[in-house]
Structure formats: structure tokens, C-alpha cells
């Protein structure tokens with residue numbers, strides 16, 4: 001059995017946004033946001049395959065989607081090994097399911113299958129006998145609900161009123177299928193809001209950790225590895241096809257074991273780490 005070893009509540013306060021489109025010169029990809037540099041294929045200019053917004057005042061990349069009330073989603077971490085990013089998803093009682101789907105899905109990224117979503121409000125689709133998709137300690141859930149400050153009509157804040165949807169994580173990060181959350185499973189619960197989310201991380205020791213208030217997004221580039229389509233991987237990188245949420249195939253480049261870098265010819269490629 002896997003043990004739950006770490007419970008971490010990331011409380012991310014909303015903040016003012018200032019989006020500065022970095023000056024695009026030609027079609028080179030500018031990857032700097034204040035004092036932060038993001039890994040290719042992310043960047044802040046027209047030449048970047050996966051564009052992000054930049055909050056230059058705090059050197060923080062944010063998803064290129066501004067929610068209804070100016071809500072923004074910060075990118076907290078990039079992982080080129082797994083082709084994923086982690087974004088903050090602060091607890092909220094007014095983020096509808098369609099809104100969450102819009103803000104966390106892009107032309108080249110989607111919610112990964114290691115992310116579980118907590119849903120609330122209505123939830124007429126919950127099958128009580130089947131139970132939720134995952135379970136959370138009651139004290140953690142109570143804290144999440146308090147943080148979100150759910151009020152007003154239909155604000156049943158008892159942990160039992162929360163549904164949880166998680167996909168079975170794929171066997172490995174190299175798997176073509178099963179890398180993304182299946183939104184139809186989320187929509188089937190018929191809940192009003194996405195309260196927050198959690199990311200399951202399996203450590204090298206085989207234990208599972210859960211982080212709350214964050215979502216993991218997997219990304220890809222268009223076209224498959226073969227047939228010359230899409231971006232070229234660097235030397236010492238391998239290319240893997242991945243089934244995207246729309247059902248089409250995309251690809252990812254990753255450095256071979258022991259080497260670091262983004263794996264792209266147009267980025268930093270792969271290099272031996274210092275040690």
C-alpha cells in the first residue's frame with residue numbers, strides 16, 4: 001500500500017495582474033519574464049510555440065487566460081522531464097466547471113491525469129454507492145472549504161457535499177495514452193463548481209504525496225515524431241507521441257537519462273548537468 005506522507009496546502013492569494021507582452025523581435029522566442037527564464041517551448045513572444053503571459057512585477061509566468069473576475073493562474077513550476085507544469089488553483093466557490101475547463105485547457109496543454117479535482121454545489125450526478133473517485137481527510141477538506149469561504153445559497157460546506165474526480169494515472173510518463181484528465185468524468189458529476197485540485201506525485205521510494213491548491217498540466221507540440229511534422233528534438237533527446245485531450249496525436253521531446261535541458265533544437269537542447 002502506498003502511504004500518504006505529505007499533506008500540503010498551498011494557499012495562493014489572488015493578486016493584481018499586469019500582463020506585459022515582451023517585445024517580439026522577428027520570430028525568435030523570448031523566454032524571459034522579469035528575472036525568470038522559462039524553458040522552451042514556453043515563452044512570451046509570438047515566436048514561442050506555447051505562449052504565456054508575464055506578470056513582470058513579480059517575475060511570474062501566468063496562463064494566457066484571464067477569468068471572469070480578473071482571476072489569473074500562476075505557473076509555479078516547469079518540468080521538462082515530464083513535459084508538465086504546475087499551476088496554482090486557489091480554492092474558490094465561484095469557479096464553474098466550464099470556466100475551469102476553459103482556463104486550464106489550451107491549444108497545447110491540458111490537465112494531467114495526476115490531477116484530481118474537488119467539485120461542489122449540487123453534484124446531482126454523484127453515485128453514492130460508488131463513492132467519490134478519491135478520499136480526503138475530513139480536517140483537510142474542512143480547511144479547504146473554510147479557505148474558499150463558500151457563502152450564500154447552496155453553500156453546503158460539509159465535506160460530504162464535495163465530489164472528487166481523479167483519473168487512474170498512466171503506467172509511466174512515457175505512455176502515449178491516459179496522460180490527461182477526462183473532463184467527461186468531471187461533467188458527469190453535475191456539480192456547479194471546481195473548488196480546488198490536488199496533484200498526486202509518486203516518489204522514487206514508492207510513496208504518494210498529495211499537494212492541494214495546485215493542478216498539473218501536461219503539454220505537447222503539434223504533429224507526431226515521425227513524418228517530419230512539428231518541432232525537432234535536440235541531439236540526446238528522445239521524441240514520444242502523446243494522445244492529446246482532443247484525441248489527436250502530439251509529441252514531446254525529452255533528454256535521455258542523465259542529461260538536463262528542454263530537449264528542443266530551438267531551445268537549450270540537452271547538456272550534461274554540473275556535478
Ligand SMILES: *[C@@H]1O[C@H](CO)[C@@H](O)[C@H](O)[C@H]1NC(C)=O
Pocket residue numbers: 067068069094095096099
Ligand atoms: C465574479 O464576481 C461576482 C460578484 O462578486 C460573482 O457573483 C461571480 O461568481 C464571480 N465570478 C467568478 C468566476 O469568480
Ligand SMILES: *[C@@H]1O[C@H](CO)[C@@H](O)[C@H](O)[C@H]1NC(C)=O
Pocket residue numbers: 049050107108222
Ligand atoms: C496546435 O493545434 C491546435 C489545434 O489543434 C491549435 O489551437 C494550436 O494553436 C496549435 N499550436 C501550435 C503551436 O501551432
Ligand SMILES: *[C@@H]1O[C@H](CO)[C@@H](O)[C@H](O)[C@H]1NC(C)=O
Pocket residue numbers: 127128129130
Ligand atoms: C452506482 O455505482 C454502483 C456500484 O459501482 C453501480 O452498480 C450502479 O450501477 C451505479 N449507478 C448509477 C446510476 O450509475
Ligand SMILES: *[C@@H]1O[C@H](CO)[C@@H](O)[C@H](O)[C@H]1NC(C)=O
Pocket residue numbers: 168170171
Ligand atoms: C500497466 O502495465 C501493466 C503491465 O505492464 C498492464 O498489465 C496494465 O494493464 C497497465 N495498466 C494500464 C492502466 O495501462
Ligand SMILES: *[C@@H]1O[C@H](CO)[C@@H](O)[C@H](O)[C@H]1NC(C)=O
Pocket residue numbers: 235236256258259
Ligand atoms: C549525445 O549525442 C552525441 C552526438 O550525437 C553522442 O556522441 C553521445 O553519445 C550522446 N550522449 C548520450 C548520453 O546519449
Ligand SMILES: *[C@@H]1O[C@H](CO)[C@@H](O)[C@H](O)[C@H]1NC(C)=O
Pocket residue numbers: 078079080081256257258259260273
Ligand atoms: C530531470 O532529469 C535529470 C536527469 O535525468 C535530473 O538531473 C533532474 O533533476 C530532473 N529534473 C526534474 C525537475 O525532475
